[in-house]
Amino acid sequence: MGARVFAATLGQDVRLALAQAGGTLMPLMFFLVVLALFPLGLGSDSALLTRVAPAVAWVAALLAALLALDRLFGADFEDGTLDQLVTAGAPVALVALAKTLAHWLVTALPLVVASPIAGILFQLDGDAIARLALSLALGTPALSAIGTLGAALTVMVRRGGVLVPILVLPLLVPVLIFGVGAAAGGAQAMQAFYFVGALSMGALVVGPVATAAALRLAVA
């Protein structure tokens, strides 16, 4: 029962995102546009760009990932699918985990894959590009998990779009700090990689449980 609901939720979200090209492409385009703005604002000094690249790429990824949260539960809530999912008898946390995984596959994974473009735009060397991509790969599950919670908490709010980043961004400060620390390299990069991975693991445990509570509240 649980596994079937999990697979159905995940499959539906991924198929929907692939059917409307905007689903996966829009956050990716947003990511690239924001990245291109920074050299325009900061100037073309390549030493400066190389130094700020990890932070800029991470902040851009953070914002791009949040952008896609707006409609994560919106359509399901409006047409009653959410009621069905919550009352189907499967653990609601599994539904929440499926939504988190769908968000990661549809939104975050393309950002990870596209991050070497950021590296090239900001003139990073091969090692730095690899570190950036790996830190994003390790850290984005936490963004998806906490972001899903933010989306679930605001599903009852008519205009919840701006509210989600306000709720979610302060909670994601540690992920940003360790993610940038890992991407930036240096003596403590290894330590930061471990912490980013730990944060994602923790968020994948706490996030779906809290999201389930929020979803039960939304359909009650």
Added chain:
Amino acid sequence: MHYLANPARFVSLADRLLPWLAAATALAFLVGLPYALLFSPPDYQQGETVRIMYIHVPSAYLATMGYLGLGIASAVWLIWRHPLADLAAVALAPVGALFTGLTLVTGAVWGKPTWGTWWVWDARLTSMLVLFFLYLGYMALREAIEDPDKAGKAAAILSLVGLINLPIIKFSVDWWNTLHQPASLLRRDGPAMDPSMLTPLLIMLGAFSLYFVTVILWRIKAAVAAKRVDGLRRARAHAAQRARTAA
């Protein structure tokens, strides 16, 4: 705890406690303020500006304690559905946010003469800033959801996740700070404080805490009263409608 589940019983207890608490708060400030601001010695390095500490440190303490209280009240509300817990959370959030704001402002005012700039990305100030954002998010979510019961529960879920996250934020900001500022402006261990400054600081901590408890009790009492007024108004509106449909 079940004894207090009855709001009327809580109100009568609060009514008995509040005069004593208010008097104790006034007394503590009456002793603490002149002691801290006039009679304690100036610092040998910072001079008179060190007196900002007597406001800054108690504010920071209550800002953190306020969020801890918010998280505990939320847990009690979610688990036991204790009616007072939600009212306590409503009462706590703006007061905690206020003390967090006060910590940031006094930190900036202290930073200007000591560090030569209003704002330094010092680990403690940065943690306080994130805490301020957590408070704002809590209040924004509560405000945005129309159904007060659902608003309370959604905000409670958020504050619990925030409470779990708070030590992680603190740890990450400390890590980030040592990475970027190997020679911190504030010494990490700090010199052991002389009793001539520690005593007024402790008195001020007590005064601020008494003020905090007094205000929170007051606000819960006001919330109970507001709920009762709301209930009466609804009952009257229902009665009026029934009379109209009957007529």
